[in-house]
Amino acid sequence: MYNFGGASKRDSVSLLRVCGIGETVPGLVFGHAAKDRLADIWENNTILKELREGLPHRFEGICGDCVMKGICPGSCVAQNYYSSRNLWAGFWYCEAVKKLGVFPVTRLQTKCEFEKRLVGVMA
Numbered sequence: 001m002y003n004f005g006g007a008s009k010r011d012s013v014s015l016l017r018v019c020g021i022g023e024t025v026p027g028l029v030f031g032h033a034a035k036d037r038l039a040d041i042w043e044n045n046t047i048l049k050e051l052r053e054g055l056p057h058r059f060e061g062i063c064g065d066c067v068m069k070g071i072c073p074g075s076c077v078a079q080n081y082y083s084s085r086n087l088w089a090g091f092w093y094c095e096a097v098k099k100l101g102v103f104p105v106t107r108l109q110t111k112c113e114f115e116k117r118l119v120g121v122m123a
């Protein structure tokens with residue numbers, strides 16, 4: 001959570017939000033630096049709680065199927081939300097790569113689960 005960006009807009013400088021995207025997406029503004037305690041926001045904001053509890057297992061789309069979601073995770077949740085208004089949406093780039101049919105199948109959980117089963121059958 002950042003308190004940067006929007007330096008030209010004096011009022012928005014004090015908003016506590018997820019990166020600069022919060023400047024244009026009210027749903028990603030969690031409080032005001034002059035009025036709210038950061039600890040209170042972190043502990044009580046429903047979106048932040050939802051993110052802490054849901055990452056990475058609630059991802060949808062390609063990120064939901066990706067073995068990298070615990071490391072990546074989803075590239076940028078704020079960007080995904082900006083594009084879709086869904087906190088759990090897949091990252092647009094990887095969604096596009098999947099639609100083109102060139103997303104690495106070895107990075108899909110379904111592929112890995114298939115391989116585990118195959119190894120089990122062959123053992």
Ligand code: SF4
Nearest residue numbers: 063066072074091094
């Ligand atoms: S699909 Fe792409 S953005 Fe999503 S977790 Fe995997 S590598 Fe990261």
